[in-house]
Amino acid sequence: MTCGAVIPAAGSGQRLGGRDKALLPLAGRPALAWVLGALARSAQIDEIVVVASEANAAAIESLCQVSELRIPVRVTLGGAERALSVRAGVECLSPSVQLVLIHDAARPLLTSELVRRAIAMAHRHGAVVAAVPVVDTIKQVSVDGRVVTTPDRSTLVAAQTPQVFRLDWLRETYRRVGASLATVTDEATLLERAGFPVYIFPGDPENIKLTTPLDVTIAEFLLARRRRE
Known part of the structure; x- marks a missing residue:
């Protein structure tokens, strides 16, 4: 089945002091460049759509052009919320695409092996999400x-x-x-609400999201280690 990737990269990065997560330099490369590289190395990905904001679209276009990837990459503008941005990216996929892989630009530690596992599971189940076990004890609390x-x-x-x-x-x-649509934070939740069965597959503990300054420090360290290896 033909698979296209959609990368939402239009976020404002409010919890990082307004820093653009997609263009954040990490171990010598912007975060988005790490994601593009992992997808381009994955034989199962046939095309990529990056969803940008008006503020970063020009910089992302330039990054995609200089990356010299083996597969077609297009850039489109997103919406006010993440889910609206993803839908805008989905609308840009080629008519031949049968599977869509969605991955945040703010998760730069993506690997081609994780992509391979994701697509293999999607062939089997139709709707899958990477997940890792919760290691902390979780408490549900009231507003007080x-x-x-x-x-x-x-x-x-x-x-x-x-x-x-x-x-x-x-x-x-x-x-x-x-x-x-605009009220949900990931597409798996959307499919659950619509009544489709959604399955998990093993994620990667290193596949962290850039949300806080500590996340940036950890990602920088891990990516620098990968470059050395």
């Missing part, structure tokens, strides 16, 4: 800070990207969810 319950940790996982879906399922999901 009182503990309501402690879920069984063995039943909990932390969702990551990549997430891969049959494109016809995702398009049908967009039709079903309508205006509530």
